[in-house]
Structures are given as structure tokens and as C-alpha cells.
Amino acid sequence: MAGDNHRLVVVSNRVGPLSDEGKAGGLAVGLADALRRRGGLWFGWSGQITPEGTGSEIRVEEHGHTALKTIDLSEQEIEGFYFGYANRSLWPLLHYRLDIAAFDRESERVYRAVNRRFAERLTPLLEADDLVWVHDYHFFFLGQELRKAGYDGRLGFFLHIPFCPPDMLTALPASQDLVRAMLDFDVIGFQTDNDRRNFVAFCTQEFGAEDIDGDRLRTADGRIVRASAFPIGIDAEGFAEFAVSDEAREHERMVGSISHGRHQIVGVDRMDYSKGIVERFRGYELLLEDNADLRGQTQFLQVAPLSRGEVEAYADLRVELEGLAGNINGRFATLDWNPIQIMVNGFTRRALAGIYRAAQICMVTPLRDGMNLVAKEFVAAQDRADPGVLILSRFAGARAELPEALIVNPYSPDDLARALRQALEMPLEERQRRHEAMRARVFANTAHNWCETFLAVLDAPAERDLQPRSW
Numbered sequence: 001m002a003g004d005n006h007r008l009v010v011v012s013n014r015v016g017p018l019s020d021e022g023k024a025g026g027l028a029v030g031l032a033d034a035l036r037r038r039g040g041l042w043f044g045w046s047g048q049i050t051p052e053g054t055g056s057e058i059r060v061e062e063h064g065h066t067a068l069k070t071i072d073l074s075e076q077e078i079e080g081f082y083f084g085y086a087n088r089s090l091w092p093l094l095h096y097r098l099d100i101a102a103f104d105r106e107s108e109r110v111y112r113a114v115n116r117r118f119a120e121r122l123t124p125l126l127e128a129d130d131l132v133w134v135h136d137y138h139f140f141f142l143g144q145e146l147r148k149a150g151y152d153g154r155l156g157f158f159l160h161i162p163f164c165p166p167d168m169l170t171a172l173p174a175s176q177d178l179v180r181a182m183l184d185f186d187v188i189g190f191q192t193d194n195d196r197r198n199f200v201a202f203c204t205q206e207f208g209a210e211d212i213d214g215d216r217l218r219t220a221d222g223r224i225v226r227a228s229a230f231p232i233g234i235d236a237e238g239f240a241e242f243a244v245s246d247e248a249r250e251h252e253r254m255v256g257s258i259s260h261g262r263h264q265i266v267g268v269d270r271m272d273y274s275k276g277i278v279e280r281f282r283g284y285e286l287l288l289e290d291n292a293d294l295r296g297q298t299q300f301l302q303v304a305p306l307s308r309g310e311v312e313a314y315a316d317l318r319v320e321l322e323g324l325a326g327n328i329n330g331r332f333a334t335l336d337w338n339p340i341q342i343m344v345n346g347f348t349r350r351a352l353a354g355i356y357r358a359a360q361i362c363m364v365t366p367l368r369d370g371m372n373l374v375a376k377e378f379v380a381a382q383d384r385a386d387p388g389v390l391i392l393s394r395f396a397g398a399r400a401e402l403p404e405a406l407i408v409n410p411y412s413p414d415d416l417a418r419a420l421r422q423a424l425e426m427p428l429e430e431r432q433r434r435h436e437a438m439r440a441r442v443f444a445n446t447a448h449n450w451c452e453t454f455l456a457v458l459d460a461p462a463e464r465d466l467q468p469r470s471w
């Protein structure tokens with residue numbers, strides 16, 4: 001295994017669960033797979049809000065050869081760092097939603113302070129030959145802060161969400177500081193080549209970095225930083241096993257009992273405006289509007305666990321989606337048929353695998369998404385003999401690896417309705433052919449391979465060691 005003789009230290013805002021039972025999101029699933037296999041330290045937020053905040057005692061949980069160490073956040077820290085800068089400024093902006101991104105000085109200040117506090121708390125736990133791997137948009141300044149705190153070991157960063165084009169990013173006050181801080185990492189990973197190109201374009205346009213060969217940048221002060229795409233995967237075998245577990249079978253049966261043999265369509269997303277759920281509902285409505293023959297023939301189940309409810313855009317979305325679902329049912333329902341159902345509670349991963357397996361069609365239609373692991377999980381969960389159809393947004397990172405899905409423009413209800421009709425009519429042989437091609441890729445590029453590929457690069461003899469450091 002790459003870097004086996006080095007301890008792996010993972011840093012992310014959410015830590016755990018290490019078990020595969022939780023309702024974890026994309027990031028946690030990928031990392032838990034990696035840490036379960038290699039062991040190491042996982043450092044982050046405890047999930048607790050206490051007056052001590054980042055000054056709290058470190059909470060420690062040992063799980064075999066992996067330790068989870070976490071600190072709390074205070075009310076003021078969670079507001080400025082997590083709800084404020086991370087989720088009101090960076091999340092919408094990096095998902096190309098400049099129209100709803102809100103910027104305020106106090107949130108930015110708290111975000112930077114929390115990054116500094118995390119660096120101060122983590123530094124005493126580090127050893128010189130650790131591989132430190134920082135994750136996601138909560139910690140853009142952490143590499144720089146770790147350097148300032150004196151850490152000189154290998155530092156990697158992976159961005160799980162998109163990186164928007166430079167013209168958009170420059171709308172963020174102090175965007176240069178943020179991107180410059182990223183350059184203190186030795187290796188910077190993105191989900192797709194598009195994201196990497198946007199990052200490199202920012203660095204070359206905004207501070208004259210030199211693009212050496214696409215994967216390496218020479219900064220103005222002469223250091224070399226590696227920036228590459230490392231598309232994340234899932235534990236495909238494990239997930240396929242989930243799909244035939246007792247719990248999955250029970251859920252598959254329950255879905256079957258609500259659909260009464262109708263074509264089952266599913267969507268599974270955190271309730272987030274980036275996921276394109278509003279447009280998806282409109283596409284489904286249009287399908288029913290334009291195709292009277294399909295009324296009574298389809299059943300749409302949208303699973304949308306609530307997320308970040310204190311951010312207004314999320315609370316508004318819930319109201320909008322429940323209204324839309326109500327309208328669709330009001331328009332088309334009959335005594336024995338409700339065309340659409342939305343559920344805001346989460347499911348275990350085994351239950352989800354059963355829901356995917358029960359579906360003939362899965363709609364993964366984000367307006368913008370780093371990767372989207374639902375697409376990969378749906379593929380892994382299908383019955384190979386009679387697989388369902390994946391409808392996939394052209395703006396999901398997963399599109400690069402899953403071109404055999406029905407690729408749609410998620411902004412266009414017409415396009416969505418057309419794809420739904422095509423999926424409903426697709427012959428078995430075509431479904432099998434498309435599914436086998438996608439399945440092969442989902443099983444080849446796993447979470448394990450993603451992790452090992454990144455760590456092999458992080459562990460490689462570094463160009464930076466040949467360069468004087470400037471900080």
C-alpha cells in the first residue's frame with residue numbers, strides 16, 4: 001500500500017462514523033473506507049456545540065488501529081465558520097451559485113480563526129513523517145496555518161465539491177488569500193479535470209503561477225505544487241453486498257408494495273439546492289402532463305434528508321419541494337395512485353441499497369456536483385440480470401466515468417421528461433449493456449483506489465523538497 005510506513009492523518013469537519021451502518025454523506029463514506037483499511041488518526045469537529053468551542057478538551061475514540069480525535073465548536077464558531085462562511089459563502093459560490101452566495105466580514109474572520117485553532121490543536125498530535133490529508137471547503141486555510149504552526153511534513157488537500165471558474169471565484173472578497181493559502185499544501189486534489197483547470201486558471205491569471213505540465217504549478221516564489229484530478233469512488237463490493245442484505249430486501253419489498261408493479265423512479269439527495277430537485281420534479285410533472293398514457297404507470301420516490309436547515313436557502317427549498325410535490329399529486333392523483341412521494345428522513349446505507357435495487361430508474365440530476373456517489377451506489381446496487389436506468393446530470397462529476405447513463409441537462413424539464421420516457425421504454429438488452437459498462441468502472445475505481453492513488457502521490461519524493469520554502 002502506498003505510504004504504508006507513514007501514519008495517515010485525516011482532517012475533515014465531520015468525523016466518522018467508521019462503521020458502514022451510519023447515514024454518512026459522500027465524504028465520510030470515502031474516508032471511512034480508507035481508514036478502516038489502513039488505520040491512522042481522524043481529526044475534526046465532534047459535532048458538539050459547547051461554550052469552550054475549539055478550546056475544548058480533545059475527545060478520543062479508539063477503533064482498533066484508528067483513533068478519532070475531535071474538538072467542539074462554540075455557538076459563535078459554528079455560526080461564522082460552518083453556517084456562515086462555509087455554507088452561505090463558499091458552498092453556493094463553488095457550486096456556481098453566485099446569485100445566492102452571501103459574503104460577510106465577520107463570517108470570514110471566524111472561518112479563518114477556526115482554521116487557525118484547528119491547526120494549533122492538531123500540531124501537537126502530529127509526527128514528522130505523517131501523511132496529513134485535509135478534506136473539503138471547511139479547511140482552505142488549514143495547510144497554511146499548519147505551516148505557520150511549524151509543521152513541515154507532507155500535506156495534502158482534497159476538495160470534494162466543484163471548483164468554480166476564476167471569473168466567479170474572484171467575486172469572493174479575499175479570494176486571492178484563499179487560493180494562495182491552498183498553495184501551502186504539497187498536493188491538491190480535485191474531483192474532475194474541469195475543477196483542476198479552473199484552479200490552475202485562477203492561479204495563473206491572478207498571481208502569475210506557471211502551469212508546468214497540467215498537473216504541476218510553479219508558484220511566483222518558485223515552489224512546485226501538484227494539482228490533479230482524483231475522482232472519488234465507493235466501496236462497490238461492499239455496497240453490492242448491502243443490496244442483497246436482509247434489511248435491503250425488506251426495503252425493496254416495501255417499495256414494491258407502494259408501487260404496486262408501477263415503474264419505480266427514485267431520487268436520493270441531501271435536501272440541497274445544488275441537487276436540482278425542483279427541476280427534477282418539474283421534469284416529472286411534464287412527463288405526466290405530456291404523456292397521458294403514463295399516468296398511473298409510474299411512481300416517484302424522492303428521499304431528501306434535511307440538511308443545514310439554519311441556512312435560509314435550505315429551509316426555503318423544503319417548503320418549495322413539499323409544495324411542488326403537493327401540486328403534482330393534486331393535479332394527477334387518482335383514488336389508488338399518488339404519483340410522487342417525498343421523504344425527509346434518512347435511511348441506513350443497507351436500506352438505501354434496497355431502495356435503489358427496487359427502482360427501475362434513478363434520477364441523479366444536480367445542477368452542479370463534485371462527484372455524486374449516489375450515481376455510483378445505484379449502479380453497484382442493481383441486479384445485473386435486470387438492471388435499472390441511471391439518468392445523470394451533465395454537471396455531475398460522475399458523468400466522466402458514467403457516460404452510458406442517460407445524460408441530461410438538469411435545468412431543462414423537457415430534457416428530463418424525454419430521458420424519463422426513454423428510460424421507461426428502454427429494452428432489457430440495452431439496459432444490460434449500459435449497466436455492465438458503468439458497473440465495470442464503478443468496481444474498478446473504488447474508494448480504496450482513490451485513497452491509495454492520492455496517498456501514493458502525496459508520499460512521492462517531492463519536488464518541493466528540492467525547492468527552498470518561502471514561508
Ligand code: G6P
Nearest residue numbers: 014025026027136160161307308
Ligand atoms: C458534502 C460535503 C461534505 C459534507 C456533506 C454533508 O458531501 O462535501 O463536506 O460533510 O456534504 O454536509 P454537512 O454540512 O451536514 O456536513
